[in-house]
Amino acid sequence: MSVNQLRHIAIIMDGNNRWAKQHGKSGTAGHKAGVERIRDVMAACQQHNVEVLTLFAFSSENWQRPRKEVEALMGLFLSYLKREAKKLKAEGVRLRIVGNRSRFSPRMQRSIAEAEALACEGETTLVIAADYGGRWDIAEAAKQIAADVVAGTLSLDQINEDALHERTALADMPAPDLLIRTGGDQRISNFLLWQSAYTELYFCEQYWPDFDGAALDEAVQEFNSRQRRYGLSGDQVAPLQVDQQEGVKGA
Secondary structure (H helix, E strand, O other), X not given: OOOOOOOEEEEEOOOHHHHHHHOOOOHHHHHHHHHHHHHXXXXXHHXXXXXXXXXXXXXXXXXXXXXXXXXXHHHHHHHHHHHHHHHHHHOOEEEEEEOOHHHOOHHHHHHHHHHHHHOXXXXXXXXXXXXXXXXXXXXXXXXXXXXXXXXXXXXXXXXOHHHHHOOOOOOOOOOXXXXXXXXXXXXXXXXXXXXXXXXXXXXOOOOHHHOOHHHHHHHHHHHHOOOOOOOOOHHHHHHHHHHHHHHHHHO
16 A cells, blocks of 8 residues: 555535435535534544645535525534634634635625634644635636736746746645545536646545545545556656655654
């Protein structure tokens, strides 16, 4: 089995509505059950020494959902921020919210800022992507580059992958090593498009409210069975993995 570095896990938390229907509950009940699942998955990530957990809570496209569902999601998000920020701080977890905040209500924007200010330090980081889209993220980075060129602080020959990356929402975080999607669909739905160029993808049938620590352990086990090549051949990567394994043994 390979020794793959696992610093950052990203999760598309899908299947809340279908879970609710399966259990004869309302869609809101499904989303509430999904929120409660976050704590268990965070604990499992800490057991695997994961530095960053990024959760796709609300996409740019989710505004198109029925109004009552959107209102319920906003209410759950608000209550989560108010309830969990102090707990995250106490547990040494830093909170980051990424996405387009301009479409949130002033009350929501204040709550986001307050929660981030409260849980602003920690050895591990919880990132919540809310009103986030991968294309939006790249477009915003391009807009910042254009503004810097106009201002004369950036020349055309300085525009490269690094320049764009530095302006993306998670520029200060390691790229996701593993992206998990629950609920059975096998697509990434405009999530972390730039950051996931070499991310390992893991799809499972479980609905998000059923995804627990044991399910995350299975995903990590699958991740560790893969050979991450980053454009190299398998023969080139194999010696590097042997070196990694020897380093782990000698640590």
